[in-house]
Amino acid sequence: MIGQYKHNCEKLESDCHRLCCTKIENFNVVIGKTKILQDVNIHIHCGELTALIGTNGAGKSTLLKAILGEVKHSGDLKYFDAKGVRTGHPSIGYVPQYLNFDLSTPTSVLDVFMACVTSIPSWLMSPRSIRSRVSQNLEKVKAAHLIDRRLGALSGGELQRILLALALDPIPDLLLLDEPVSGVDQNGLELFYDIVSELRRNYDLSIILVSHDLGLVEKYADRVILLNGRVVCNGTPEEVFNDDRTRKAFGMLLSGQKAKETNGSAVERLEI
Amino acid sequence: MILDFWYGIVSTLLPFQWVEHTFMKNALLAVLLATPLFGILSTMVVSSRMAFFSDSLGHGAFTGIAIGTLVGGLSPLSGTILFSVAFAILITIIKNKSKTSPDTIIGVFASTAVALGLVLMSFGGGFNKFSAFLIGDLLSIAPEEIVMLLSVFVGVLLLWLCIFNKLLIISINPSLAASRGINTLLIEILFSSALAVVVAMTIHWVGLLIINSLLVLPAAAARNITINVRQYHLASVCFAVFSGVAGLIFSYYLNTATGPTIVLISSMLFFTTFAIRNRFIS
Numbered sequence: 001m002i003g004q005y006k007h008n009c010e011k012l013e014s015d016c017h018r019l020c021c022t023k024i025e026n027f028n029v030v031i032g033k034t035k036i037l038q039d040v041n042i043h044i045h046c047g048e049l050t051a052l053i054g055t056n057g058a059g060k061s062t063l064l065k066a067i068l069g070e071v072k073h074s075g076d077l078k079y080f081d082a083k084g085v086r087t088g089h090p091s092i093g094y095v096p097q098y099l100n101f102d103l104s105t106p107t108s109v110l111d112v113f114m115a116c117v118t119s120i121p122s123w124l125m126s127p128r129s130i131r132s133r134v135s136q137n138l139e140k141v142k143a144a145h146l147i148d149r150r151l152g153a154l155s156g157g158e159l160q161r162i163l164l165a166l167a168l169d170p171i172p173d174l175l176l177l178d179e180p181v182s183g184v185d186q187n188g189l190e191l192f193y194d195i196v197s198e199l200r201r202n203y204d205l206s207i208i209l210v211s212h213d214l215g216l217v218e219k220y221a222d223r224v225i226l227l228n229g230r231v232v233c234n235g236t237p238e239e240v241f242n243d244d245r246t247r248k249a250f251g252m253l254l255s256g257q258k259a260k261e262t263n264g265s266a267v268e269r270l271e272i
Numbered sequence: 273m274i275l276d277f278w279y280g281i282v283s284t285l286l287p288f289q290w291v292e293h294t295f296m297k298n299a300l301l302a303v304l305l306a307t308p309l310f311g312i313l314s315t316m317v318v319s320s321r322m323a324f325f326s327d328s329l330g331h332g333a334f335t336g337i338a339i340g341t342l343v344g345g346l347s348p349l350s351g352t353i354l355f356s357v358a359f360a361i362l363i364t365i366i367k368n369k370s371k372t373s374p375d376t377i378i379g380v381f382a383s384t385a386v387a388l389g390l391v392l393m394s395f396g397g398g399f400n401k402f403s404a405f406l407i408g409d410l411l412s413i414a415p416e417e418i419v420m421l422l423s424v425f426v427g428v429l430l431l432w433l434c435i436f437n438k439l440l441i442i443s444i445n446p447s448l449a450a451s452r453g454i455n456t457l458l459i460e461i462l463f464s465s466a467l468a469v470v471v472a473m474t475i476h477w478v479g480l481l482i483i484n485s486l487l488v489l490p491a492a493a494a495r496n497i498t499i500n501v502r503q504y505h506l507a508s509v510c511f512a513v514f515s516g517v518a519g520l521i522f523s524y525y526l527n528t529a530t531g532p533t534i535v536l537i538s539s540m541l542f543f544t545t546f547a548i549r550n551r552f553i554s
Contacts, residue, residue, distance in 0.1 A: 065447065065450075068447060068451050069450060070446070070447060092451050093451065094447060094448060094450075094451030096445050096447050096448050104495070105319050105443065105444065105495075106494070106495050106498040106499055106500060106503065106504040107319075107440065107444065107500065107501055107504075108499060108500035108501070111440065111500050111501040111502075112440070112441070112444065114437065115436075115437035115438070115441050116437075116441060116448075116452055118437070119434075119437065120437075121432070121433050121436045121437060122436070122437060122440065122501045122502070123315075123432075123436060123501050123502050123504075123505040124433070124502075125502075126502075148500070150499040150500070150553070151444075153499075163448075166448075167451070176451070178447075
């Protein structure tokens with residue numbers, strides 16, 4: 001994966017000298033009297049996929065919500081572009097969990113896109129120009145044929161690809177994937193991550209992925225962060241998976257050398 | 273002046289017995305203005321699972337009537353509207369800031385409001401003059417109320433043009449809305465205020481007991497047979513207007529209360545669409 005990334009760097013040489021990055025500095029989240037997150041510092045380079053792992057209650061989703069601004073937090077979120085010309089708050093694309101969706105609503109894929117990317121009310125009209133723009137965006141995730149489908153009639157994998165396309169219009173500085181494919185079948189899952197990898201290369205995207213699927217994390221992530229109220233461990237997948245603290249957090253799942261077996265075998269694909 | 277124009281149109285186009293009386297012409301115009309609003313707003317009441325919230329708005333408006341009538345300096349109607357909007361905004365903010373389940377919060381506020389309303393109305397033993405508000409009287413509409421309803425109609429339509437897209441995303445997934453830079457609290461406040469105004473305007477025509485069904489049934493029926501937002505709106509508005517007009521006519525000939533007749537027709541539409549939903553939704 002890293003080799004692939006370097007190869008990619010050579011190909012896009014001009015792009016890669018721009019060391020654009022996103023910095024999460026001193027994030028603290030306190031809800032009531034409980035400290036959910038403490039002194040979280042994360043530095044993400046463009047083109048990198050950073051996976052957040054951790055047990056339930058480790059604060060992964062809270063961190064994403066803090067980045068989105070949904071949860072009150074202290075600390076700064078900063079984006080720096082290559083030449084240091086544009087700094088400030090990054091634009092964020094977000095792919096929510098499949099499970100948190102209201103699918104019974106009479107809303108088509110086109111409606112959701114229109115609601116997100118235009119101010120033309122979707123109940124009034126849908127101009128051709130918008131339709132073709134949406135269709136192009138859906139093409140990126142191999143879902144152009146789903147444009148008029150009702151949300152509830154999509155499979156889990158299809159819905160996630162559509163949400164991905166949505167998060168990429170406009171191309172964000174930072175893409176957040178919150179357990180994007182939990183409950184999605186194997187084919188849908190691989191297709192989703194292949195598309196994510198491809199888009200990351202094409203658009204030099206910074207991605208934060210929250211996942212319980214350690215096999216997938218190992219296969220696709222450039223960096224892994226083990227979170228437990230604060231950053232416990234931060235490094236390449238190999239470093240983090242071989243760290244004692246990770247083994248402790250995930251108990252049996254990573255015992256032995258399973259973590260070193262790559263290819264994201266089915267054995268490792270365990271939901272915690 | 274607007275009304276004279278309307279009376280002219282009705283006399284020319286609808287030479288029927290039921291619209292001969294001026295009060296029926298007024299009621300028809302009010303139905304034609306109010307029901308599309310119910311149809312439009314109900315789409316998001318149902319999609320955002322706010323049926324219980326909209327029910328509590330009726331209770332808020334009920335108390336608003338009591339306060340509006342008892343407090344001097346305001347006309348009863350503007351008192352009702354002011355109180356209802358304040359009530360709606362308060363619930364929305366507390367719902368957003370608190371971790372308590374929305375059901376509980378709404379339950380607490382609705383019962384407090386209705387109890388306060390009943391206490392104020394029964395003060396000095398004069399509850400009887402308020403009991404009409406429980407059932408409502410659509411035939412009691414005054415011309416100046418229709419003019420006011422017309423401005424509410426225009427206002428809600430303009431608001432709907434501006435906030436619908438954002439409301440739709442919030443109803444689908446609030447985090448997705450936050451990632452698109454939408455101020456969810458503000459949008460929810462605007463929506464609930466619009467609901468509160470419409471409920472406060474119409475509660476004394478429709479009555480506390482059934483006003484909520486007008487905010488739930490049209491969209492609930494429309495959802496059975498539609499697959500996108502435009503169909504959803506169209507069906508919801510058509511169902512609302514149809515039940516409104518049909519209910520008015522039936523109640524005239526059967527000599528029944530108008531509001532409940534409208535609601536019964538809406539429910540029939542719901543059950544009919546429910547029975548045939550599989551033909552429309554795959």
